[in-house]
Amino acid sequence: MKQDYAYLELEAWLYSRMQAGRWQVGERLPSVRHLCREKQLSKATVLHAYQRLEAQGRIEARPRSGYFVCELPGSALDQSVVASTAIPGPVPVNSSELLTDIMLQGAAFDLLPGGQAEHISxxxxxxxxxxxxxxxxxxxxxxxxxxxxxxxxxxxxxxxxxxxxxxxxxxxxxxxxxxxxxxxxxxxxxxxxxxxxxxxxxxxxxxxxxxxxxxxxxxxxxxxxxxxxxxxxxxxxxxxxxxxxxxxxxxxxxxxxxxxxxxxxxxxxxxxxxxxxxxxxxxxxxxxxxxxxxxxxxxxxxxxxxxxxxxxxxxxxxxxxxxxxxxxxxxxxxxxxxxxxxxxxxxxxxxxxxxxxxxxxxxxxRYLRQYISELYRQSQEWMQALQSRWPERIRVDVPQGGLCLWVEWQQPIDTLALYPLALRQGIAITPGPLFSVSGDFRQALRLSFAQACSPKHQSALESLQTMMDQQSAQRD
Amino acid sequence: MKQDYAYLELEAWLYSRMQAGRWQVGERLPSVRHLCREKQLSKATVLHAYQRLEAQGRIEARPRSGYFVCELPGSALDQSVVASTAIPGPVPVNSSELLTDIMLQGAAFDLLPGGQAEHISxxxxxxxxxxxxxxxxxxxxxxxxxxxxxxxxxxxxxxxxxxxxxxxxxxxxxxxxxxxxxxxxxxxxxxxxxxxxxxxxxxxxxxxxxxxxxxxxxxxxxxxxxxxxxxxxxxxxxxxxxxxxxxxxxxxxxxxxxxxxxxxxxxxxxxxxxxxxxxxxxxxxxxxxxxxxxxxxxxxxxxxxxxxxxxxxxxxxxxxxxxxxxxxxxxxxxxxxxxxxxxxxxxxxxxxxxxxxxxxxxxxxRYLRQYISELYRQSQEWMQALQSRWPERIRVDVPQGGLCLWVEWQQPIDTLALYPLALRQGIAITPGPLFSVSGDFRQALRLSFAQACSPKHQSALESLQTMMDQQSAQRD
CATH class of the missing domain: 3.40.640.10 (Type I PLP-dependent aspartate aminotransferase-like (Major domain))
Known part of the structure; x- marks a missing residue:
């Protein structure tokens, strides 16, 4: 994988392990040296991931002792069912660097950045x-x-x-x-x-x-x-x-x-x-x-x-x-x-x-009327492409307007960990956790229908499917 | 005068009296009622002026007693001689509403706003x-x-x-x-x-x-x-x-x-x-x-x-x-x-x-070379116009570039109080105090030579001269 994103992938892996209850509050996390060996990563990469989790308040560094869990991530609720129960309290916001990366790619509205249509209205x-x-x-x-x-x-x-x-x-x-x-x-x-x-x-x-x-x-x-x-x-x-x-x-x-x-x-x-x-x-x-x-x-x-x-x-x-x-x-x-x-x-x-x-x-x-009918047609194409590729395994609502679909998978995937993997194949996804202060919605992606669902986009979806299936298999 | 600016004029008047030593620290300022009567101003206008001086930390309100001097303005030093003596301490900044007014006039670079040259380079x-x-x-x-x-x-x-x-x-x-x-x-x-x-x-x-x-x-x-x-x-x-x-x-x-x-x-x-x-x-x-x-x-x-x-x-x-x-x-x-x-x-x-x-x-x-020679010529015109109108009564340096002249008068004027008066005649001046947190430089104006010193600008200078002389006469 591209070394640039290794720290994000490691962070996501540590986070998912914490979420799964692998370590309890107060428990010591694997040593930096251990992780370097096990994951074949540089010391800087491992430290970067730990420092990010530390900045999020999830772990703490104790001098000469290592890193310790200080707060467990909330359990993964099914967020598509609106929780009319507890309201989470106010939280200071610490948005991810990943977000800046995605925005810098200028790609938040196309799975295939740089692939804008030649057609000019x-x-x-x-x-x-x-x-x-x-x-x-x-x-x-x-x-x-x-x-x-x-x-x-x-x-x-x-x-x-x-x-x-x-x-x-x-x-x-x-x-x-x-x-x-x-x-x-x-x-x-x-x-x-x-x-x-x-x-x-x-x-x-x-x-x-x-x-x-x-x-x-x-x-x-x-x-x-x-x-x-x-x-x-x-x-x-x-x-x-x-x-x-x-x-x-x-x-x-x-x-x-x-x-x-x-x-x-x-x-x-x-x-x-x-x-x-x-x-x-x-x-x-x-x-x-x-x-x-x-x-x-x-x-x-x-x-x-x-x-x-x-x-x-x-x-x-x-x-x-x-x-x-x-x-x-x-x-x-x-x-x-x-x-x-x-x-x-x-x-x-x-x-x-x-x-x-x-x-x-x-x-x-005049332009707007034409553009809306184009978007409507494209939204139908994307819905069809998604539903035929993942029948019964996604939740997505029929759009009534806008530019986006919010797709939630029923299988155990982590779209944040998927981001660097997909990017290596030229596919820029917009992972669910970007849309939440809490970092939830790891099983969701925002997909845009601002572009037609071209054969290239179809094969990008196919690649995503392969990656998701591999990820699910590893997690099961 | 335009009611909008009455509070600024009153503020300037109070400030100049404080500067002249009319009241000492701890001394009570004229009551709101007294000023309303004496200056023929509304209560809101007088309060506005007092509240602004209060926000600047120069006076304080004591409940049911009125307004009291708590800090005298620095004595009017000749600011063109650089004071290598005391450095004023850090101050919270409270910039004037007047500034917004001037900026909203879009006029900071022309004495006669709206009078842009028809000539297009x-x-x-x-x-x-x-x-x-x-x-x-x-x-x-x-x-x-x-x-x-x-x-x-x-x-x-x-x-x-x-x-x-x-x-x-x-x-x-x-x-x-x-x-x-x-x-x-x-x-x-x-x-x-x-x-x-x-x-x-x-x-x-x-x-x-x-x-x-x-x-x-x-x-x-x-x-x-x-x-x-x-x-x-x-x-x-x-x-x-x-x-x-x-x-x-x-x-x-x-x-x-x-x-x-x-x-x-x-x-x-x-x-x-x-x-x-x-x-x-x-x-x-x-x-x-x-x-x-x-x-x-x-x-x-x-x-x-x-x-x-x-x-x-x-x-x-x-x-x-x-x-x-x-x-x-x-x-x-x-x-x-x-x-x-x-x-x-x-x-x-x-x-x-x-x-x-x-x-x-x-x-x-190519454009820049031509523009610079135009600015140079215009700066000479403005220098000449100023020096012939106020011989021996202003201090202004020969510009080596830029767009502006900083003109300091040797006679007792208050350019901040002059602003609303000049504006009534369609002349937008940029008073010295705008360029200082302390509100000093009341005897200075920034003038731009981005425009040629046209006959209209010449007569605007003449009007300013008349207003300044009236102001000086009142203050003497």
Missing amino acids: AGLMLLNRSIGRALRQSRGKAHQRYEEPAGYLPLRQTLAQRYQRDACQVSAEEFCITSGCQNALFLSLKACCRPGDLVAVEDPGFYGVIQLLEQLQLKAVQIPVHPQTGVDLNALERALQHWPIRACVVTPCFATPGGSLMPEAHQRRLLALANKHEITLIEDDIYRELSFTGRLSPLKALDEQDRVILCGSYSKALSRDLRLGWVLSKRWHKRIVYLQLITQLANSHFVQQGLNDYLISGDYD | AGLMLLNRSIGRALRQSRGKAHQRYEEPAGYLPLRQTLAQRYQRDACQVSAEEFCITSGCQNALFLSLKACCRPGDLVAVEDPGFYGVIQLLEQLQLKAVQIPVHPQTGVDLNALERALQHWPIRACVVTPCFATPGGSLMPEAHQRRLLALANKHEITLIEDDIYRELSFTGRLSPLKALDEQDRVILCGSYSKALSRDLRLGWVLSKRWHKRIVYLQLITQLANSHFVQQGLNDYLISGDYD
Whole structure:
């Protein structure tokens, strides 16, 4: 195996042994020398794995004595059944380096990175032309000034109109243009939370949020997510009763990784809870327009008390390269614009103008209809490929929109340990544990249907199947 | 006056009275009711001014007794003579709302905002074409993926070559592309400091840094700046002996606002101090290429122990609208890329490619030569306009590069109080106190020569002169 990832594989192996009860709390783990010999690894690799487990608080080093277990991983529950029982307490976040590796591969949305289709849609060509035209029209003028921190006003007006169409009572003055949705989430969390605050998050949920909590020194309270209906509101209510939670990050439409869609009655109850407990709801609105069943309204549409900070972008529906997103909030607007100003001054005027012209022309809506039908077709192909390869051995829900499938295997596999093995074959998987602060969901993968399920993807699935079967055999 | 700024004017008035010794430490300030009546202001306005002075630690509220002086402002030293005496202790930063106002005006570089020249340089047209070409060449492909968080590799290679030309031993792998220089400063400070850390800053210095310190909960240790040679190294050395300083933000070439240029011997001593005290130097490299006396090397070129994090962009030399900058550091590279990833994933590929093609073609260097000669001519015009309007009454240094003049008046004026008055006449000044945590430099303005000194600018100077003379007369 590639030496780079040996430490991760060893970490996963040690972790799974701990999970299986091989060692008890206070018990000494194998010596570094022993592991080097047994696993044929360098001392640095073994130490790296131990140090990572130590950083996670699972083991401790005692001088001249070795490493000892100090906390056992939670037993592996079937997470697809929503636990309406105990809510795990707030935890400081320590996201894995693996995650950075995966993101750096730029591969989170394709099993076969670097294999983007040669086919270019006409809609994207029109977007390019619109940006080029904006550049020419501005001549050199745009280069002489910074755009306002809140963003190009006509774009904010267009966005306000689009959200009004989706039943939101909002105005252009409530929008702040950002560098994409991740940047919007960053600004929102930074605006409404202070270090040490508790934030309720979806479990499983978007890893970008987990990473942000870590960097902003916020603590996560994990709320289980139902694969069809989203955040478990009973669990959230109990958490709100137990902990002084400041904010809750939710994705009502096509939550990643599970793809759930929160029914309107749930959305109303969520808002009532937020109003009662005076918390801020941060709505991740990045997938909503990718609906297979017609236009949907955001949670913000039901928000009468200005509790919701909505974060959105066209990165998933249109272009990952525009680096434009937005935050929609009246209550926090001033603070978010200020944070935008001091962390990066502004966003490009010409890109905002190009996007705005494209939206106004109707080209975006035409493009979107075509893209959605493509995604729908591709999602069907992927469902079929998965179900024929693993009949009766996976759990996966029929997607109603978005870009992803959340696949849970019934056999004993560890997708985190699989990651480096798959990567050696050029296959970039997105392991389940990335979507949880607790590192659970080792038997799950997020798969994207943003690409067609090509013969190459089919054979990548076949390779994965072989690796999984080998792994299961070793574990049995 | 515009009610919005009344509180600032009152604050400035109270401050100047305190500075003049009107009240002593422990003495009661006029009651809110008294000031409302005397100044014809609302209660909210008076309270706002008092609360701001309280936040600055200058006065304190005692329940049912009123406001009392708890710290007098330092006596008004001639700040252009570098004080090699006492170093002020670390202070929590509380930057002014006024600053946000000025930035929101987008006017920090023009006395007459909205008055950008109609003249468009050929160099900027070529930049537009280069970006348009990059878009067409990428077709739709760029839209399907996120660029790597560290940035487009060919651009980083080009930047590395350019820095090598300026005597830096650096490679493409040490660069991280950011959303401009302010974003680079944000990532650098966030990477190497933790909340509560002490950071040495230039005084006067760039207000964007002051705002960042505030948001990152860092404390500023102000180091006086000599108008010709930059940071006073004796003062810095004493500060390093007294305080556990983590980092120091410096602008060796054309520091804003003063325009100083640090001699090589000073740069070597600065690095020796940083190495001895193991602090990080954050080099703001945004103005270096705008030199009237030939190419200069950055501090980074002398940095043998990887102490310097260099932050740069072409926002001042080429375009404020590209929103591209960079951080150059080997030691902190991994952490900075990670922070970039989680705060905004990446920057636009097509803009980076367009910029890179433009740099490689030689068009940028041709443009730069022409722009520098234009800036030189304009700086001469502004110097002449100032010296003929205020003969013997201002102190201003002949600029050797950059975009700005730092003008200090010998008459008793308060540029902060002048700001709202000038704005009513459409004139946006950048008052001296914005460049200092302490709020000093009330008799100074930063003026930019990025625009020609047109007849309109001349009459704006005339209006300023009238306002200043009125203000002086009232104060005498």
